[in-house]
Amino acid sequence: MNILITGGAGFIGSHLCDELLGQGHTLVAVDNLVLGREENIAHLFSHSGFTFCKGDILDAAFFEALFVDNRFDVVFHLAANSDIQKGGNDPMVDYELTFRTTFNVLQCMRKYGVAQLVFASTSAIYGETTDLLWENYGPLRPVSNYGAAKLASEAYITAFAASYGIRAWITRFPNVVGERFTHGVIYDFIRKLKNNPHELTVLGNGEQIKPYMYVKDLVRGIMYVWENSHEPVNVYNLGVDSRTKVKDIARMVIEELGLQAHIVYTGGDRGWVGDVPEFKYDLSKIHLLGWQAQHTSDEAVSLAIKKAIEYSK
């Protein structure tokens, strides 16, 4: 199929490019290279099925031209702000990068008759609760602007699906780590330990516990949902059954760096404004569809720590 992928040079987007090309699809990847990196896709430039277009989805003239020049069968929309903390400081960040990008994608799909959308959503739409999160859970009360912008995107996707016949596959990601990832708690710990190898300050009480998913598992999960789920709108949590505590991530980073640092907790149950200290997915729906992740949360974190140390050198 002829596929447009937004955020194609990003952490997760670039892995999706690898996977989609491997399956024989033809790809146009678009990225403004603000958060994405050319080095993530440089190895694909020689591939005959791959075209990269540097530009901004919010630049209407640039973005529409892609639809005029290509007859896309599917859009994989991954472009978004990926830094929840940053979005908490300035609501315009997620409004523009996470929400308005989605609205523009939908408008172009409608105008140029593209019938399929695969969308990267998030656990952050559920908000803060210790309840088991299944796909039909309510109420949805995002506590971050990032979560709000993703829920706003989902709302418009379902409306466009009902009104204009677009079919959609919405997968809700947990924390994702692995090759090419760029930020998050693991990097924060490494940076702090470089400044002071004897002491590591951890925001909150360290008890925050979340599922971390290995990026290659995630990408295979997205593909599986797209290929095997056939409703007009298909919504799936993607995740792993296990979870990892922040205090254990701190311990693992210190160990991997061969240090003996003392850990200091700032206290409180969360790290920062918009942080959700704990969540747990109900994964019955994706398991029933016949898919599950190959790596546990601890395995994903362990692998990511090795990569982050390598990238930080």
Place this chain on the structure above:
Amino acid sequence: MNILITGGAGFIGSHLCDELLGQGHTLVAVDNLVLGREENIAHLFSHSGFTFCKGDILDAAFFEALFVDNRFDVVFHLAANSDIQKGGNDPMVDYELTFRTTFNVLQCMRKYGVAQLVFASTSAIYGETTDLLWENYGPLRPVSNYGAAKLASEAYITAFAASYGIRAWITRFPNVVGERFTHGVIYDFIRKLKNNPHELTVLGNGEQIKPYMYVKDLVRGIMYVWENSHEPVNVYNLGVDSRTKVKDIARMVIEELGLQAHIVYTGGDRGWVGDVPEFKYDLSKIHLLGWQAQHTSDEAVSLAIKKAIEYSK
């Protein structure tokens, strides 16, 4: 209290102005008079507690100046597109008038330290289902751009509440009718019968069934929720337990006009793109809070038909 009301010259907004002034509050009503009408609030111009500012919430300079000039305690945000069908033809209508207005209100509240928001939401956020709709219902799958824009607004309200300490009262309206209403199925029927008093064409099969609420009941319900509910975010369905079928509205309009028109149905289960042919609220939460509407759905429709005929003269 010192209150800003957006959409203050609109159908529901103007009734809220009446009620809030009656309770002794001081009001600044803002409206661009595109959907709102000066005649709805002309009787308030001489009231010492009432100020009307004509202008557009999407005009940042105009709107911010209101917050600079006034120290608001509360914002009642009612400004929105009110024509769901129109929004189905052009997605930008609800994006701008229903969603971006809310985002601008939230940004100003954050910037100028206004702590309370009363927001007009809608049954349309739930989407199309025959399930009983309670406040924590999921999944939320709006089928109209209007519903999507209102859900996007709710998402941002909960995120701003969690991140910046704004308290919110979200009431989800059913169909609302009564004095000063301007459009909808009742007007459509009257207009058609003026063109042809012998035959009335009804979109769909006439079996569409919805609760219609009398506007003065609605306004009292909004006030009751605001005054008696004390969570950081308070979400309530507002409605009536009874419902009215489109075919009965057709019959009632013909009767009230003293005609003998024959009714022709176009067929299908809905009137137009984005229409939800049937919904039913669970009203336990608002009833438990100690409030219920005084007028049934049929009473509200009957009263609205008389008013619409009067306004159409």
